[in-house]
Amino acid sequence: MQRYKIRVAYDGTGFCGFQKQQNSPTIQGALEGALFDLDAKEVQVVGASRTDAGVHAWGQMAHFDLLQPRDPMSVQRAMNARLPKEIRVLNIETAASDFHARFDAKKKTYTYTLSTSELQSPFHRLHSLHFPHPLDLLLMEKASNVLEGTRDFTQFANTTTEKNRPPSNSRTLYNVFFKVEKEFLVFSFTGNGFLYNMVRNLVGALLEVGQKKLSFEDFKALLSPEIRPRCYTTMPPQALCLKEILY
Amino acid sequence: MQRYKIRVAYDGTGFCGFQKQQNSPTIQGALEGALFDLDAKEVQVVGASRTDAGVHAWGQMAHFDLLQPRDPMSVQRAMNARLPKEIRVLNIETAASDFHARFDAKKKTYTYTLSTSELQSPFHRLHSLHFPHPLDLLLMEKASNVLEGTRDFTQFANTTTEKNRPPSNSRTLYNVFFKVEKEFLVFSFTGNGFLYNMVRNLVGALLEVGQKKLSFEDFKALLSPEIRPRCYTTMPPQALCLKEILY
Numbered sequence: 023m024q025r026y027k028i029r030v031a032y033d034g035t036g037f038c039g040f041q042k043q044q045n046s047p048t049i050q051g052a053l054e055g056a057l058f059d060l061d062a063k064e065v066q067v068v069g070a071s072r073t074d075a076g077v078h079a080w081g082q083m084a085h086f087d088l089l090q091p092r093d094p095m096s097v098q099r100a101m102n103a104r105l106p107k108e109i110r111v112l113n114i115e116t117a118a119s120d121f122h123a124r125f126d127a128k129k130k131t132y133t134y135t136l137s138t139s140e141l142q143s144p145f146h147r148l149h150s151l152h153f154p155h156p157l158d159l160l161l162m163e164k165a166s167n168v169l170e171g172t173r174d175f176t177q178f179a180n181t182t183t184e185k186n187r188p189p190s191n192s193r194t195l196y197n198v199f200f201k202v203e204k205e206f207l208v209f210s211f212t213g214n215g216f217l218y219n220m221v222r223n224l225v226g227a228l229l230e231v232g233q234k235k236l237s238f239e240d241f242k243a244l245l246s247p248e249i250r251p252r253c254y255t256t257m258p259p260q261a262l263c264l265k266e267i268l269y
Numbered sequence: 270m271q272r273y274k275i276r277v278a279y280d281g282t283g284f285c286g287f288q289k290q291q292n293s294p295t296i297q298g299a300l301e302g303a304l305f306d307l308d309a310k311e312v313q314v315v316g317a318s319r320t321d322a323g324v325h326a327w328g329q330m331a332h333f334d335l336l337q338p339r340d341p342m343s344v345q346r347a348m349n350a351r352l353p354k355e356i357r358v359l360n361i362e363t364a365a366s367d368f369h370a371r372f373d374a375k376k377k378t379y380t381y382t383l384s385t386s387e388l389q390s391p392f393h394r395l396h397s398l399h400f401p402h403p404l405d406l407l408l409m410e411k412a413s414n415v416l417e418g419t420r421d422f423t424q425f426a427n428t429t430t431e432k433n434r435p436p437s438n439s440r441t442l443y444n445v446f447f448k449v450e451k452e453f454l455v456f457s458f459t460g461n462g463f464l465y466n467m468v469r470n471l472v473g474a475l476l477e478v479g480q481k482k483l484s485f486e487d488f489k490a491l492l493s494p495e496i497r498p499r500c501y502t503t504m505p506p507q508a509l510c511l512k513e514i515l516y
Contacts, residue, residue: 033391078392107394144280145325147354149392 024091027117028098030082032109035148035260039075040082049073049109053084056104060097061088070123070267071130074219076259078149081131081266085123129196129268131212132221135261139205150206151261157207157232159200165231165241166198166209169224174247178224179217180256191217191247198224210265219256227254271338274364275345277329279356282395282507286322287329296320296356300331303351307344308335317370317514318377321466323506325396328378328513332370376443376515378459379468382508386452397453398508404454404479406447412478412488413445413456416471421494425471426464427503438464438494445471457512466503474501 030053038046042054050067057065070083088097098114105111135150137143142152176191197212209228211221227244230236236253243250277300285293289301297314304312317330335344345361352358382397384390389399423438444459456475458468474491477483483500490497 031391033394102388107389107399108391110388110391112388141349141357141359142354144278144355144357145396147280152354 023087023089023119025085025087025117025119025121026094026097027083027085027115027121027123028101028111029113030084030109031080031112032078032082033148034073034076034078034108036108037075039077040069040071040073049079049082050084052105052109053086053101056101057086057088057097060092060100061090063089068123070127071264073264074259074262077262077264078260079264082264083123083127083267083269085117085121087119126269127215127267129212129214129266130216131197131210131265131267132216133263133265134209134211134221134225134257135263136207136209137205138202138207143205146206148260149263151258153207153229155233157229158234159232161234161238162200162228162232165228165238166200168242168245169198170195173245175217175220175245176247177244177249178220178227180219180223182218186218188215188217193217193220200228221262222257222259223254226257229257230254270334270336270366272332272334272364272366272368273341273344274330274332274362274368274370275348275358276360277331277356278327278359279325279329280395281320281323281325281355283355284322286324287316287318287320296326296329297331299352299356300333300348303348304333304335304344307339307347308337310336315370317374318511320511321506321509324509324511325507326511329511330370330374330514330516332364332368334366373516374462374514376459376461376513377463378444378457378512378514379463380510380512381456381458381468381472381504382510383454383456384452385449385454390452393453395507396510398505400454400476402480404476405481406479408481408485409447409475409479412475412485413447415489415492416445417442420492422464422467422492423494424491424496425467425474427466427470429465433465435462435464440464440467447475468509469504469506470501473504476504477501 038048040049042048042050053067065086067084067086094114098111101111136153137146137150140154172194174191175193193215195213200209209225231241285295287296289295289297300314312333314331314333341361345358348358383400384393384397387401419441421438422440440460440462442460447456478488
């Protein structure tokens with residue numbers, strides 16, 4: 023048996039998220055389909071992050087085992103030949119048999135991209151959110167700075183099923199920033215892990231601050247485990263991209 | 270009556286080209302649909318170029334008349350509110366009543382984008398052609414240079430219906446070049462007009478030269494009205510973009 027570690031990029035537009043579902047196109051389903059006849063048995067692909075429907079990835083990581091070891095490059099070529107063009111295996115290497123794509127991940131980086139021009143380019147509609155409203159970037163920077171560190175992010179998590187609920191809502195954010203790139207405002211979040219919808223909620227709250235609909239003090243009050251009335255929106259998925267995972 | 274001149278950008282992926290068709294989504298159909306209830310009668314939109322199915326535009330131009338004159342900005346806002354996000358009216362201005370988007374066009378620029386990296390990014394699959402093969406760029410430059418000037422491009426035209434056939438196959442190309450931009454090779458063609466599929470055929474022939482499947486002499490021989498056996502491919506549409514039209 024040989025374990026493989028892959029880096030995968032995908033345009034999530036037409037997929038119902040990473041996690042396999044009956045009768046719906048998913049990234050995991052496509053990856054397993056691409057490995058279908060490469061081994062004696064069905065191959066199970068374990069992804070590092072369960073990205074939602076419509077969310078993209080440039081650096082999703084996953085692992086899988088082949089009973090019959092093969093040259094990594096030939097596995098990558100076979101997968102890319104079988105996969106739809108929306109999904110590409112960017113890199114492959116062999117891994118120790120106890121390597122786990124999800125549990126061994128140390129740092130993940132997500133980006134969230136706003137298209138801030140008055141008219142959104144038709145070529146970016148699937149990978150950014152049109153947000154042509156004025157924003158106080160200094161206030162937003164002040165708010166984003168308080169996110170760094172280890173905190174309870176309960177108030178930034180959407181409810182999830184009992185089965186998927188993590189044992190703790192404490193997470194460490196190492197780096198939070200945003201930058202203007204041409205007509206885009208790109209948020210970047212690097213942390214040791216993220217709760218369900220946490221990035222989309224953090225962006226939602228930061229945008230409330232930037233529009234002066236939420237004060238800096240009320241934003242800071244979200245960093246406690248005590249649940250208060252929701253004062254921000256969960257932002258839509260198509261602007262979210264899983265950029266990188268470090269081990 | 271007031272005539273308006275608009276600049277339109279679109280992602281042509283989901284459309285059957287510019288020209289209106291029964292029961293198929295087209296750019297012209299969408300533009301006319303967006304104007305439907307703005308005037309007392311149905312509005313006809315005249316485009317400068319009939320781009321093919323799957324071809325994109327950043328600078329398509331068109332004109333139309335409103336019996337009841339309106340403020341151009343409010344017409345633009347109304348159109349963008351009604352149009353699908355794949356199509357944006359980038360600019361609008363009033364025009365003289367004898368302005369004609371097609372007949373008055375002096376120069377058009379098309380680009381054709383190859384993605385030359387070994388793996389094509391999933392985010393560029395709809396706007397570039399994956400072409401990871403070695404190319405002799407010096408030979409291609411030599412070939413592209415002989416295209417500039419006024420010539421008969423009969424051998425670079427695909428056959429079209431009698432109705433759409435132009436009176437002459439002579440066209441002037443003012444500027445032909447290609448440049449490397451990150452992992453892309455972008456061809457640019459500026460001319461006073463283009464025959465049916467001419468850009469896609471020119472790129473096809475230049476790529477034959479670059480792959481040394483077609484000699485420079487045989488390439489030059491294509492610049493005569495005499496039809497010879499076809500020695501190149503019409504390249505696929507999704508990498509073609511109508512960049513700009515000058516009047």
